[in-house]
Amino acid sequence: MFLFRASNYLEELKKFRPDILEQCQGSVMDVKTNLDFLRIDKNMFESCSAESVDYAVMEKTSHAVVVPMDAGWSDMGSWSSLWDISEKDSEGNSTHGDVILHNTRNSCVRSDNKLVAVIGIDDLVVVSTKDVLMVAHKDSDQDVKMITESLKIQARSEWQLSREVYRSWGKYDSIDSGEGYQAKRITVKPGAKLSVQMHHHRAEH
Numbered sequence: 001m002f003l004f005r006a007s008n009y010l011e012e013l014k015k016f017r018p019d020i021l022e023q024c025q026g027s028v029m030d031v032k033t034n035l036d037f038l039r040i041d042k043n044m045f046e047s048c049s050a051e052s053v054d055y056a057v058m059e060k061t062s063h064a065v066v067v068p069m070d071a072g073w074s075d076m077g078s079w080s081s082l083w084d085i086s087e088k089d090s091e092g093n094s095t096h097g098d099v100i101l102h103n104t105r106n107s108c109v110r111s112d113n114k115l116v117a118v119i120g121i122d123d124l125v126v127v128s129t130k131d132v133l134m135v136a137h138k139d140s141d142q143d144v145k146m147i148t149e150s151l152k153i154q155a156r157s158e159w160q161l162s163r164e165v166y167r168s169w170g171k172y173d174s175i176d177s178g179e180g181y182q183a184k185r186i187t188v189k190p191g192a193k194l195s196v197q198m199h200h201h202r203a204e205h
Contacts, residue, residue, distance in 0.1 A: 001069070001073070002053065008063070012057045012060075012061045012063065013056065016056060016057055016060045016061070017051070017056045017057070019049065020048055020049055020051070020056060023048035023049075024045070024048060026041065027040045027041045027044040027045035027048070028040050029041070037168065077142070078141050078142045079108050079110075079125040079127060079138075079141045080108065080125060080138040080139075080141050080142075082094070082108065083108035083125070083138065086108070089101075091104065091105045091106070092105055092107075093107050093108075093109065094109070095108075095110070096109075096110040096111070097110055097111035097113075097128075098111050098114065099111055099115075099116050099118070100115065100116070100117045100118070101117075101118050102117075102118070102119045103119060103120045104118050104120065104122070105122045105123075106122055106123050106138075107121055107122065107124045108124075108126070108127075108138070109126045109127075110126070110128065112128065112129045113130050114128060116128050123137060123138045123139070124136065124137060124138065125137070125138055125141045130162070130164055130173070131158055131162055131163050132158060167194070168192070169188055169192040169193060169194045170187045171186075171187050172184045172185065172186045172187070173185040173186075173187075180201070180203065181202055181204070181205075182203075182204045182205075183204075183205050184205070
């Protein structure tokens with residue numbers, strides 16, 4: 001975990017990776033406002049190096065100190081790490097949502113929108129959302145990034161968009177769509193409003 005003043009970090013970034021600093025500064029030079037969102041220069045930002053703060057600055061600076069901290073910290077970087085800290089039943093299972101288990105042990109089962117029934121499994125992660133059903137062994141659940149990369153290569157929409165999308169005015173859930181039509185369930189926050197528009201090439205409800 002890193003703590004620093006923004007000004008100090010920018011000084012060190014300018015010293016060790018001025019290219020990253022210049023590209024980030026350039027991306028916010030001509031910010032555009034869209035509802036409650038600030039839109040930065042996409043091309044400029046995408047051209048910036050993806051190097052982490054660790055490599056770019058922290059491993060090079062002479063102005064850092066390391067302080068041990070015992071706070072039970074977990075990065076929660078995987079479903080198995082969520083299972084580690086979750087409350088479990090007598091068989092070691094962690095569940096969330098509408099879930100029924102039978103002869104199942106040491107598993108993490110989560111459902112966001114439907115009944116999930118699990119029978120005769122051990123050490124698995126089962127996650128059901130509006131977009132996807134994922135089943136993985138607890139030792140391999142971090143390999144979900146491989147599936148994400150595969151979705152990207154196949155140009156599937158799931159790697160970039162969820163069925164439920166949040167906006168400043170609320171959210172919408174794309175219930176169904178096909179050639180020439182789309183149906184959404186829209187939730188608008190009290191006092192908020194969304195843009196009114198008409199589509200000439202599809203019916204939208």
